[in-house]
Each structure stands twice: as structure tokens, then as C-alpha cells.
Amino acid sequence: METCKVDTALEILMGKWKHRILFELTKNDVMRFNELKRAIPGITQKMLTAQLRELEHHDIVIRKVYAQIPPKVEYSMTEYGKSLHPLLDAMHEWGSKHAIHLKELEANESLKEHNA
Amino acid sequence: METCKVDTALEILMGKWKHRILFELTKNDVMRFNELKRAIPGITQKMLTAQLRELEHHDIVIRKVYAQIPPKVEYSMTEYGKSLHPLLDAMHEWGSKHAIHLKELEANESLKEHNA
DNA sequence: CCGCATCCCCTGCGATACTG
């Protein structure tokens, strides 16, 4: 195998909010629209809808509509989407360690500036 | 731990070419500028430079300059950057499987269109 | 409650040309 398939994985995560949505859906198995919106500070309705649609289109997330008033829509990960869990966990773990590393870097840089 | 650190990991990979660069640098331990450029079809000099600079700034990649004419610059991953290897592998592996899943999805959709 | 439509801005990226 020669070609790089990392981008194929990244395509799924691409977009400013997709990973946050997935992160929430790994913590809570099933969530309603506004529940997600509240859980993700800063996201707009437009973006939440758009990103969810893309995830749905990629068969990562499933959308369940209850025909009632007021409307009720539930989102959850598909069985296939759940195959992303280990990956998300790994990224989360690496990210946590990197956050620490970042602080060290910043500390060093402010030292340099201080000495300059 | 409550906050999502997946984005911290994604920040490293963000940008159209970063993952490709890292992918090459996992295959070949150390590469020269033009060697990378040749290995990554479609990338421009500007982008290659920019992305390398960011990776360098994040302490993922190291840049070694030889003071000679013609110039010679070598890029390689830092020890710290190598901690990304397992993650990149995992993404590559998931991506490979997903590429197959994608074909099934497309097949289903063309079926739907055909029946419509 | 859930979502679509519209407008607009900003930046990521490409193309191209120039230097030590």
C-alpha cells in the first residue's frame, strides 16, 4: 500500500465542529438537536445542521425524526460510526498530552522574549 | 476530564498538506525540501514552506540547514513528533477501511437514483 | 423545536514571479 489514507479519515472530521459533535455523541449515546446545541458552546444552528447532515451522509450519524408537535429529532452514531471511537479516543488522549507540551513550548518562548 | 482535546490533535493536522508531509516523513526518516515536493504531487512551494514552518513551530518537525552552496535543508520529525506515529497509523488504517465503505455507499446511491 | 435561506466576510490556498 502506497497511498495515504489519512486524508480519508480526516475528511470525516473536517469542518470546524464535526469532531465536537462526535465527541458529544460518544459521551451521550443519543441526543436531541437543542441538546447538542447547548452542549457545544459557540456553534450556530446553521452549522450544527450542516455538519450533522454531512455526518449523516457519511453514514456516521443517524437522524431519527418523531412525527409530533413540537418536533423531536434524535441524533446518534451508527454502528459503523462507532468504529471511530478508538480513533477519537486516541486523538483525545494525544491531544491531552500535547496540551501540556504546548504549555512548555509557550513557557520557553516567553523566556526567550524575556532574554531578548 | 470534561473538555474535548480532539481539536488539539486536529490543530496539528490542520491545513491541506500537513498530514501528507508527516506521512512522507514517517516513511523516510529525513527528507530534503525538493524531495518532499516531488513526493507530494500538487503541492506548491509556498504551501510546502508554510506547512513545514507550522509543523516546526509546533515542535513536530525539525529543520536542519547546511550552510553551503547550493543550499541544503533537511526535514525530519522530532522525537516528540514521533509520538504521532501511532495516531497517524490508526487514522491511515481506519481511512483504508472507510474507503471501502465509501464505495458501498456510492453503489447504494446510484441504485436509488436508478430506481427514481 | 427544528431547520432552511440569505447575505457577507474572512482566510486558506493556488498561480506566478523574483532572490541568495
Place this chain on the structure above:
DNA sequence: CAGTATCGCAGGGGATGCGG
């Protein structure tokens, strides 16, 4: 060989308002 400098555009994404 290994970069910088400049220009320009497409589209991702924010703000806002309407609709079932």
C-alpha cells in the same frame, strides 16, 4: 536548491431572519 513576495479567488463559516 530553497525559499520569499504579491495578487486573487472560492468557499467555509458567522449573523440574522423566516417557516412548519
